[in-house]
Amino acid sequence: MDAVQQQDRVTAWLARGGLRPTRQRLTLATLLVGDGENRHVTAESLYALTTGAGDRVSLATVYNTLRAFCTAGLINEVVVDGARSYFDTRVDDHPHFYWEDSHTLTDAPADEVRITGLPDAPAGMQVARVDVVIRLKRA
């Protein structure tokens, strides 16, 4: 992975959301999308990554920045656990596995999943998103 190329990607990603490339945002964005892989994080898990990487970002800023990324449409919030918020770097509508024993969120292999016969949105409403969460427990 070319570091310059990575930085370009991350900066472009921030710019797409109209967000200034500050040190903290670059740190967080690099951890999120630096390698182009999809990632699922909580505020705490992302915070742990920053301290592990040696780049200091306050927890409050992690929270605020995740919210800013979300508002900018750069990431998506996924509600699977009342206790904490999960964020997904993939912004399109796709199904998730939620591993209840480890509180982990991953993409489900979506190729074959199809939801048919969705009811029409009630009058005056539109479908904002269809969340599909496959909850997994130990067999």
Place this chain on the structure above:
Amino acid sequence: MDAVQQQDRVTAWLARGGLRPTRQRLTLATLLVGDGENRHVTAESLYALTTGAGDRVSLATVYNTLRAFCTAGLINEVVVDGARSYFDTRVDDHPHFYWEDSHTLTDAPADEVRITGLPDAPAGMQVARVDVVIRLKRA
């Protein structure tokens, strides 16, 4: 609605969960399943119903009792909003409408909804539930 019949239904419902029919539980259970309709509540909304009905139940007991009903398999928790917990008197797997502007949860007309091609559960795991939440916003 015959009051005696209703009380029998509610008592039987509690017994099915192995729960003693205390005054508070009868009050809450009657509000939940007294008329046989499906219902979607939060702790706060159910608490509001009790005070409206004149039967005093403390908020903590509403929380604890909802959790007890849930553990007993009498109701289901549905996670749609990080801020509060919703409970559904229908315990089978079925899709929901979540009305984002009013923070309301309802059953979606499920007759035609079909999810096909669900991936197999990963090794050592089994599918506990498949949550389908159709998020609605004002058109």
Place this chain on the structure above:
DNA sequence: GTATATGCAAACCGTTTGCATGGCT
């Protein structure tokens, strides 16, 4: 009589916010 349920208030925990400082353009 014994185990369990209830109520209150305090603890809890993830998240947000007010405010002063610092950085980007």
Place this chain on the structure above:
DNA sequence: AGCCATGCAAACGGTTTGCATATAC
């Protein structure tokens, strides 16, 4: 220069818990 981001600590809101009392069996 001006606006916006950051960090800290304090506030917040929904939920849970410790403990004393009351109730079901």
